[in-house]
Amino acid sequence: MEDSLIGLEDAVAALRRAWSGGTGKADAAGPASELDRAGLVAVNHALAAVGRRLDTVRAQVSAEIEHESRPELGPDSLAKQQGFRNCTALIAATGGIGAGDAKRLVCVGKAVAPRSTLTGEPLPPKHPHVAAGMAAGRLGQLAAALIVGMLDKVALRSSPGDRDQVEQTLVERAPGLSLDQLRKLITHAEAWLDPDGVEPAERDRRGERSLRLFERDGFVYVDGKLDAVSGASLKTAIDALVTAGFRQSRNDVTCGDDDALRPSVAQLQADALIQLAEHALGCQHSDLPLSGATVVVRMSLDALTDGVGLAEIDGITQPISPASARRYAAAAGIIPAVLGGDSEIVDWGRKKRLFTLAQRLALVERDGGCAMCNLPPGMTKAHHLNWWLRDHGSTNLDEGVLLCESCHHRIHDNGWDIRIEGRGVEARVWFIPPPTVDPGRTPRLGGRARFCYQAA
Known part of the structure; x- marks a missing residue:
C-alpha cells in the first residue's frame, strides 16, 4: 500500500537540506537571517514544495472527514460526535481557517480521491490530471480548487474529451503561475470550453453593473462595478493617465526635487478619474496624455463574419462575444484588430530607431x-x-x-x-x-x- 506521507516527508527533508546549506551549518537549520541569497531562494522553493505536499494530505483527510460526517449518519456523524454541526465547521475550527477554505479542501479532496462502482470495482478520480499533479507535488490546493471549480461549472455544457484536454493543459501550465495568473488562464479555458455561455454571461453582468456616489466625512465615495465590455474604455483611459503620473513622478525625482510627493497607484487612479470628469465637463485641460491610449478589440475573421467564436479587449481578462465586439468596435477611438490565417509583418528594418x-x-x-x-x-x-x-x-x-x-x-x-x-x-x-x-x-x-x- 502506498504511504500517503512519503511525499511530505521527502519535501520536509529537502527543506532541511536547503536550509542547512543556506546557512552553512550542515548539522542544523539556524535562523532565517543567517541564510545567504542562494539559500533564501532554495528554501523558498522547498517551502512551496512542502506546502503543496501538505495541501494534498489535508485535502485527502478533509474528504474522508466529510465522508464520515455525511448527514445520513445522524448522531454517528464524526463532526457531531466532536461537537460540530458539520464537517466544514470541524475542519475550519481545527485548522484555524475560514468556512470557505474548509469547503474548498473538501471539494478538492473529493475530486482527487479514488472512486468505486456500486459493485466495488475501482474507478479513477473524478479529475485524474489534478490528482496526478497534486500527488507529484506540482499543484497546490488553491490552484487545484480553481481548476476543479471551473471544470465542474461547465460540466453540462462541454464534452468529456474537451474537459480532459483542458484539465491536462491547466495542470501542466499551473506550476510557476501565481493564482491571479492562473485565474486568467482558466478564464480563457472556460470560454473555450463553453463559447455559447459567454454572451448570456455578458448580459447578466451588464444587468449587475452599478455605481454609487455618496458624500461622508468630507469625502465623495465611489463604489461600483462594470461589466468587462463597458469598463474597458474607463480602464484604458485611467491606465494611460496613471502611466503619465508615474512618468511625472520620476521626472520630479530626476530633477532633484527630493521633497516631491510620490503618490500611490490608488491615488493616481483617483486623480485620473477626476481628470476624465473635468475633461468631460469641458474644462481647458486639452493636453491630457490620452492620445496614445487605444482600446483594441481583437477577433478572428470567422468571428467577424459568422459571429462564431470569441473576441478580446486589450487589458481585460474576460473574453467577449463577437456581437459585443462588433458593437464596441463601432465606437470612436476603438481599433478593431481582425486576424486572418496569416499574420502580416510590419517591418521597418533600420529605417527608424523608434517603433511606430x-x-x-x-x-x-x-x-x-x-x-x-x-x-x-x-x-x-x-x-x-x-x-x-x-x-x-x-x-x-x-x-x-x-x-x-x-x-x-x-x-x-x-x-x-x-x-x-x-x-x-x-x-x-x-x-x-x-x-x-x-x-x-x-x-x-x-x-x-x-x-x-x-x-x-
Missing part, C-alpha cells in the same frame, strides 16, 4: 502587455532585443518586445536572455533565466501565449 504606432499595436497583439510580468500595454515600452545603436539591431517585430520599466531593468541587470520563435503576432516570446536563477536555464514562456488557452 502600427508596430507597437502589433507587439501588443503578440505580447498582450509586458511580456514578462503581464502589466497592461499602457505601462510598457517597445524595446530592442539587440540594441539599435550598439548591436545594430533592427526596428522590427522579430527584434522587439514590450517590457515595463521594472522588467526592462531586470532583464539587463540580472542577465536574462530573450528568444522569439516564429514570426508576426503568432510568435512566442521566451525568457531564459540566468544560471544564478536556474542552472539549467530552462526557457519560460512569456507574452500573451502564456495565458491564452488554445486547443492542441
Whole structure:
C-alpha cells in the first residue's frame, strides 16, 4: 500500500537540506537571517514544495472527514460526535481557517480521491490530471480548487474529451503561475470550453453593473462595478493617465526635487478619474496624455463574419462575444484588430530607431502587455532585443518586445536572455533565466501565449 506521507516527508527533508546549506551549518537549520541569497531562494522553493505536499494530505483527510460526517449518519456523524454541526465547521475550527477554505479542501479532496462502482470495482478520480499533479507535488490546493471549480461549472455544457484536454493543459501550465495568473488562464479555458455561455454571461453582468456616489466625512465615495465590455474604455483611459503620473513622478525625482510627493497607484487612479470628469465637463485641460491610449478589440475573421467564436479587449481578462465586439468596435477611438490565417509583418528594418504606432499595436497583439510580468500595454515600452545603436539591431517585430520599466531593468541587470520563435503576432516570446536563477536555464514562456488557452 502506498504511504500517503512519503511525499511530505521527502519535501520536509529537502527543506532541511536547503536550509542547512543556506546557512552553512550542515548539522542544523539556524535562523532565517543567517541564510545567504542562494539559500533564501532554495528554501523558498522547498517551502512551496512542502506546502503543496501538505495541501494534498489535508485535502485527502478533509474528504474522508466529510465522508464520515455525511448527514445520513445522524448522531454517528464524526463532526457531531466532536461537537460540530458539520464537517466544514470541524475542519475550519481545527485548522484555524475560514468556512470557505474548509469547503474548498473538501471539494478538492473529493475530486482527487479514488472512486468505486456500486459493485466495488475501482474507478479513477473524478479529475485524474489534478490528482496526478497534486500527488507529484506540482499543484497546490488553491490552484487545484480553481481548476476543479471551473471544470465542474461547465460540466453540462462541454464534452468529456474537451474537459480532459483542458484539465491536462491547466495542470501542466499551473506550476510557476501565481493564482491571479492562473485565474486568467482558466478564464480563457472556460470560454473555450463553453463559447455559447459567454454572451448570456455578458448580459447578466451588464444587468449587475452599478455605481454609487455618496458624500461622508468630507469625502465623495465611489463604489461600483462594470461589466468587462463597458469598463474597458474607463480602464484604458485611467491606465494611460496613471502611466503619465508615474512618468511625472520620476521626472520630479530626476530633477532633484527630493521633497516631491510620490503618490500611490490608488491615488493616481483617483486623480485620473477626476481628470476624465473635468475633461468631460469641458474644462481647458486639452493636453491630457490620452492620445496614445487605444482600446483594441481583437477577433478572428470567422468571428467577424459568422459571429462564431470569441473576441478580446486589450487589458481585460474576460473574453467577449463577437456581437459585443462588433458593437464596441463601432465606437470612436476603438481599433478593431481582425486576424486572418496569416499574420502580416510590419517591418521597418533600420529605417527608424523608434517603433511606430502600427508596430507597437502589433507587439501588443503578440505580447498582450509586458511580456514578462503581464502589466497592461499602457505601462510598457517597445524595446530592442539587440540594441539599435550598439548591436545594430533592427526596428522590427522579430527584434522587439514590450517590457515595463521594472522588467526592462531586470532583464539587463540580472542577465536574462530573450528568444522569439516564429514570426508576426503568432510568435512566442521566451525568457531564459540566468544560471544564478536556474542552472539549467530552462526557457519560460512569456507574452500573451502564456495565458491564452488554445486547443492542441
